[in-house]
Amino acid sequence: MDYLEYLLDPEHWDLAVTGNIPSLVVDHLYYTVITLVIASLIAIPVGLYIGHTGRFSFVAINAGNAGRSLPTLGLIILLVTVIGFGLLPVIIALVILAIPPILTSTYAGLRAINPASVDAAKGMGMRPIQILFRVEIPMALPLILSGLRSATLQVVSTATVASYVGLGGLGRLLVDGLALNQYDRVIAGAVVVAALAIVLDLIASSVQRLVVSPGVSGRALTRTSNKAPSSSVGPATATAG
């Protein structure tokens, strides 16, 4: 049996044919982006609030581990069974799973800020909103972005699983391939979704590099010196594969 037959068949890359691989990639990205936007809109403000005020910090500290311990498949199936089949329950499940890494890392990013810089900002006459946007967020950015990066991997992975309850995207190749005993189709899906995840992760790490100030990422040090960087732009470490 030729594992790569489905993947290499030009017909499956033909944009005119329904169910072609590029269109599945686009669908997969679409779900990922929607989920990340919604999750960020919830998790970043909440994380900033908790990190800034110190109130409810137990929520932020425990969200990461609690989120990781939720079985993704169980959550999706629970929501589908309660709400019914469709895009909504799946997106809700994906958002629930994407919130904890973003929330926890936003909080951690804000907490890791050197209090002397905030004190200096206040002492020089910045108003609270200026301190937040000009000092705290830029300094917390490496961690906020690594939270987003973790969440991205989480969502790409879970969206694949969600094809079992009817979601489109690359998971279709895996789930349908398994159901139809077409193993080359399964491999095609697995290869493409793995490639997609890796490419997204690489893009995310480049974005981190571009957006984060070299003074914060530690990159400014590579040219000179002896001090340890305060944080580094490394691979995400908080997803549930």
Place this chain on the structure above:
Amino acid sequence: MITFDKVSKTFPDGTLAVENLDFELPTGKITVFVGPSGCGKTTSLRMINRMIEPTGGRILIDGKDVMSQDAALLRRSIGYVIQHAGLFPHRTVIENVMTVPNLIGTDKKKSRATAMELLLRVGLTESMANKYPVQLSGGQEQRVGVARALAADPPVMLMDEPFSAVDPIVRAGLQTEFLRLQGELGKTIAFVTHDIDEAIKLGDKVAVFREGGHLAQYASPQELLENPANDFVADFVGRDRGFRSLSFDSSGVLVLDSVDSVRSGSEILVLDDAGRPLGWAGPGIADERSPLSVAGTFTAADSLRVVTDLAISSPVGIAVRVNDSGVADGIIRHPSLVRQLDERRRQRAGTAS
């Protein structure tokens, strides 16, 4: 002028940090707040720019109550330097310095030029401008901190232990340059330290705080050393305060012996062709071809403390004075110095009574 008018601060947990503080910081001078930890000196400093708000009394800057002004606008008009500099790690050195001008809305080009000028003024180079704080040494960070506080040319500066996180040698350099800078700028400065030596070196006036936020003494450094108001101050300024108080008198008052008096005899000062001292020689000391080091010289501008130290540490008990070109122009022997110091003490006692 900054006026503390019966200022008190009680924290929400009931701690009384400052009680009934009543004194004035003169315009254009450095006033140092010194005392043991927990004495309320930092709290008092931070009340001036409302980082902490007083619970009683008023603080006035040139007659204007700080509480009557918008906190952020007030702070932009006051320079602020803290212990670990608190530089923004995500901004370059020059961007850090431009912080307050940007907040005020000064023209970018103009504030960049000012910032660059300030960097040079605090002893940094133009090549530092685009570095990030992580690339700086502790001393450099503090210099940037000072430049940042000066950027909007505020008449008042608050400095909270700005030099205490750097090593002693760097600290001494920063202090000297700070005094030079203040000589040029003449800011009204409130400066917190726990180091009495720093207070005496830098302060035009020194406010000694004691536990519970009381002012133990408020005086010039010299007065503090010579007439401590009570045992607490005497103890805090330390045992060798008598020796340190010699720093306030110029060596110009001393009557010296001529250099000729040590050109022959038991102690011989070896000079080079231009008349600059090379070292000490003489029977039982050293041969004239390889004399013992003079261990330092003084000039007319140095203090009595320097002369005393040299006389004590000299291998022959003699301090050598040089003129601006380094030529020896006088010497003083240990016994003569002690006699002159004793006369000085007696004169002082006479004028005091």
Place this chain on the structure above:
Amino acid sequence: MIDYIRINYQLIWEAFQQHLYLALIPVILAIIISLPLGYIAVRYKKLYYPLVNISSILYAIPSLALFLLLPPIIGTGVLSPLNIIIALTVYSIALMVRVVADGLNSVDPAITQAATAMGYRRVRRLFAVELPIALPVMLAGLRVATVANVSIVSVGALIGVGGLGALFLRGLQLDYLAPIFVGIILSVLLAATCDIIIVLVQRRFTPWVRAGGRA
């Protein structure tokens, strides 16, 4: 739900046991493999970035995809439990190698120099000084890896080997919430229990960390 448990406890128990070993065998394998790998990444600095980058690429691969990519690569059957165990081992190693390396790197050079000056040889120093000091960081990583494993095992149900995941599929087919809840609750409890055990281990073996927190 009580009724469901009473009638199916045998099946639930079997699913739970399978879940347990599918999740934990990879953790043990990963500890054994990632300790030397992490050490190598620290000892031979040139290898640090390659190892970390490969780790981060492997970690990015979605779980279902990795489960299904393994059979042609290592010659297992598509429905073999080995796929799950190996995939989870790969994830755990990917995470732990970096954590071990960063943990060892976090040891203050002054401490290792002091140990060397007192006459420790390299290997003894590693076990007596560096590993204990790096332990909190490494155990923090182990917590993440373990909890994540417990959660991911369920996905294996889609290829027939998923421990408690089987309960989710059953609930979906029967349109019945009881098995879904039972599965989620047991899975979360299992993750939490593993997490707490590691925390207790850390407290027992790194008392100095908490002593610092109290002072």
